[in-house]
Amino acid sequence: MHRLISGIVIVIILLASLSSSVHAGQTNWVAPAFKLNDLSGQPVSLDSMRGKVVLLNFWAPWCVPCRDELPELGRLYKKHQNEGFVVIGISVEASTSGVSSFLKKVPVTFPVVIDASGHVSEA
Helix, strand or coil, X not given: CHHHHHHHHHHXXXXXXXXXXXXXXXXXXXXXCCEEEECCCCEEEHHHHCCCEEEEEEECCCCHHHHXXXXXXXXXXXXXXXXXXXXXXXXXXXXXXXXXXXXXXXXXXXXXXXXXXXXXHHC
16 A cells, blocks of 8 residues: 555656646646536536645546555545545546446545546546
8 A cells, every 4th residue: 555655646746747847937837627527417627626736537447557546545535635635536438327336346535527528638
């Protein structure tokens, strides 16, 4: 478990450094806004998370490493959610019923949305 969390932290640090190098010279770079529906059909927008630390986790039920990391991300979210930390699980699986079925076996504590079109994943 400690290795997985260490790996997640390393990935976050790498992504942050890549982001800063890609956007060098841009002091106010903001992630592209999106609005996707959760499993109950309610919209979740990135704009509503302004001022918080947001971890976007792109995953799919067929992804074996994703199955391993979702519970860890859930524990991380639960531990730090009162500090303004948010995890949004973005499923690249288009089938809401498939995602719902998977999450019955591997429940998570953070919001999960569906990126059926793949537009958010591409952005």
